[in-house]
Amino acid sequence: MPDVDRDRAWLLTVDGAPQSYVDLDDPEHLEFEYARRIAHVLDCAADPGRPLDLVHLGGGALTLPRYAAATRPGSRQSVVEFDAGLAALVAEHLPLPAGSGVTVYVDDARAWLDAAPADSADVLVADVFGGSRVPAQLTSVEYARRAARVLRPGGVYAANLADGAPFGFLRGQLANFRAAFDRVALVAEPGVLRGRRFGNAVLLASDRELPLAALARRCAADAFPARVEDGPALERFVRGALPVADADAVASPEPPDGAFGIG
Numbered sequence: 543m544p545d546v547d548r549d550r551a552w553l554l555t556v557d558g559a560p561q562s563y564v565d566l567d568d569p570e571h572l573e574f575e576y577a578r579r580i581a582h583v584l585d586c587a588a589d590p591g592r593p594l595d596l597v598h599l600g601g602g603a604l605t606l607p608r609y610a611a612a613t614r615p616g617s618r619q620s621v622v623e624f625d626a627g628l629a630a631l632v633a634e635h636l637p638l639p640a641g642s643g644v645t646v647y648v649d650d651a652r653a654w655l656d657a658a659p660a661d662s663a664d665v666l667v668a669d670v671f672g673g674s675r676v677p678a679q680l681t682s683v684e685y686a687r688r689a690a691r692v693l694r695p696g697g698v699y700a701a702n703l704a705d706g707a708p709f710g711f712l713r714g715q716l717a718n719f720r721a722a723f724d725r726v727a728l729v730a731e732p733g734v735l736r737g738r739r740f741g742n743a744v745l746l747a748s749d750r751e752l753p754l755a756a757l758a759r760r761c762a763a764d765a766f767p768a769r770v771e772d773g774p775a776l777e778r779f780v781r782g783a784l785p786v787a788d789a790d791a792v793a794s795p796e797p798p799d800g801a802f803g804i805g
Contacts, residue, residue, distance in 0.1 A: 543555065545563075545565075548565055548568075548571075549567065550565065550566040550567045551563070551564065551565040551566070551567075551568075551571075552564050552566075552603065552635075552636060553573075554602060554603045554632075554636075556625075556628070556673065557673045557674075559671070559673055559674045560574075561602045561603070561671070562574075562602035562603035562604075562605050563577075563603070563605060564603045564604070564605050564608065564636055566636065569605075569608035569609050569611065569612040570609060570612050570613060572605065572609065574605075575731065575742065575766040575768070576669075576702045576742040576744060577605055577606060577609075578764055578765075578766060579729050579744045579761060579764075579768055580606055580667060580669075580700050580702065580744055581606065581609050581613075582729075582757055582760040582761055582764070583665075583698065583700045583729075583744070583746065583757060584596075584606070584609070584610055584613070584614070584665065584667075584700075585613065585760065586753040586756045586757045586760065587664065587665050587698050587753070588614075588664070590613075591613070591614060591615070592614060593614055593615065593616035593617040593618070594610070594614055594617045594618075594664040594665055595617070595618050595619075595662065595663050595664045595665075595694075596610055596617055596618070596619045596620070596663065596664065596665045596666075596667065597619075597620050597621075597622070597655075597658070597662075597663045597665070597666045597667070597692065598619065598620070598621045598622065598667045598669070599622050599651040599654075599655070599666070599667070599668045599669070599670050599680070600622070600623065600651065600667075600668065600669040600670035600671065601621045601622070601623030601628070601629060601632070601646060602623075602628075602632075602669065603632050603636055604621060604632060604636070604638065604644065604646070606667060606669070607619050607621055607638075607642070607644045608638065608642070608644075611638075611639070611642045611643055611644060615643075616643065617643055618643050619642075619643055619644045619645070620645055620647060620663075621644060621645065621646045621647065622647050622649050622650075622651050622654045622655075623646060623647070623648060623649075624648070624649065624650055624651065624670075625648075626648045629646055629648050633646070651668075651670050651680060652679050652680060652685060652688070655685075655688050655689065655692060656688060658692045659692070660691050660692065661691075661692075661693070661694045661695070662692055662694070663692050663693050663694065663697060664693075664694055664697050664698070665693075665697060665698050665699075665700065666689055666692060666693055666697065666698075666699045666700070667700050667701075668680065668689070668699070668700070668701040668702070669701070669702040672793070674704075674796065674797050675793040675794045675795070675796060676703060676704075676793060676794040677793055678791040678792050678793045679788075679791065681711075681714070681715060681718075681786060681791045681792065681793065681794065682718065682786050682787055682788045682790075682791040683717075683718040683721050683722065683785035683786060683787060684787065684788045685718070685788075685791075686718040686719045686721065686722035686723070686747075686785075687721075687722045689722070689747075690722045690723055690747075690749070693748075693749075695749060695750070696748065696749065696750045697748065697749075698746065698747070698748050698752065699719070699723070699745075699746065699747040699748065700744055700745070700746055701715075701744065701745045702742060702744060703715055703742070703743050703744070703745055703794060704740065704741065704742050704743070704794055704795075704797060705740065705743065705794065705795060706734075706737065706739065706740030706741070706795070706798070707737030708737070709737070709779070711792075711794050711795055712728075712743055712745075713779065713780050713782075713783035714783055714784070714785070714786045715745055715786075716728065716745065716776070716779070716780045716783065717780060717783040717784055717785045717786070718785045718786055719745060719747040720780070720785075721785045722747070723747035723748055723749055724748070724749045724750065725746075725747065725748045725749070725750065725751060725752050725772075726745065726746065726747045726772070726776070727745075727746040727747075727752055727754055727770055727771060727772040727776065728743055728744070728745055728746070728770070728771040728772075728776060728779070729743065729744040729746065729757070729761055729768050729769070729770050729771075730742065730743035730744070730768055730769065730771070731766065731767070731768050731769075732767075732768075732769050735769060735771065735779075740795075740797055740798055752772075754770055754772055757770055758770040
C-alpha cells in the first residue's frame with residue numbers, strides 16, 4: 543500500500559498484519575517504533591559509518607538492511623527470508639539500490655543459522671514473524687546458542703519480540719539468552735514494560751558489555767521514547783523464569799484484537 547504522505551513510500555502487510563514500511567527515497571526514515579529502536583542498536587554497535595557484517599533473520603521489505611546500507615556503506619549483509627513469494631514481490635516492486643551489499647537468501651531462518659560459519663557476524667537481527675507470531679523454533683535456548691555461535695566476540699544480537707503482562711513469553715526469552723550470552727538487556731516503551739498494553743520489545747544480548755548508555759540516550763530522545771532495562775531492574779523482571787528447550791518451545795502469544803492495527 544502506498545503512503546499518501548510520502549512519495550515512493552510503501553507499507554507492506556502480511557495476512558492483515560503491518561510488517562514493513564519503506565521509503566525508497568529516504569531509507570533512514572523509519573516509521574515503526576521497533577524498527578527505530580533496532581536502528582539505534584545498529585548506530586551504537588560500532589563507530590559511526592564503520593562497515594559491519596550483519597545477518598537479518600526475517601526480510602520483510604528489507605527496511606533495516608536498507609537503513610544499514612545507507613548509514614554504514616560497505617557493510618556486508620545477509621538477509622534470510624522464508625517466504626519466497628514475498629522475497630520476489632519485494633525484489634520486483636521495492637528493489638534495492640545497486641551496490642547495496644545486501645544478499646537475500648530464501649531459506650528457513652534456523653536452518654540457515656545452523657549452516658552459517660561460526661564467528662561470522664558483527665550483528666544478528668531477528669525479526670521473524672509467521673503472521674503476527676514468532677515461530678516456536680526461534681524461541682528456544684538451543685536457538686539462542688546457535689545465534690551466539692554465529693556472532694563474533696563482542697557481537698550483538700537484537701530481536702523484535704512482542705508480549706504483554708504477565709510476560710511469560712518475554713521472560714522465557716530473556717532466560718534463554720541469559721543462558722547463552724553474558725549480557726542481556728531489553729528495550730521497550732514504558733507502558734509495555736509496566737504491563738499496560740501488549741507491544742513490541744527489543745531483546746539485546748552479547749558476550750561483552752552492551753553500549754547501553756549511548757543506546758538509552760538515543761531511545762529516550764526518540765519521537766517514540768523507550769526505556770532500556772538491565773541490571774537489577776531486569777533481574778526482577780526475569781526472576782523465576784527458566785530457559786525453554788526445543789521440546790517445550792511455543793510461538794509467541796497471539797496479539798489481542800487491535801494490537802498493531804490488527805482486528
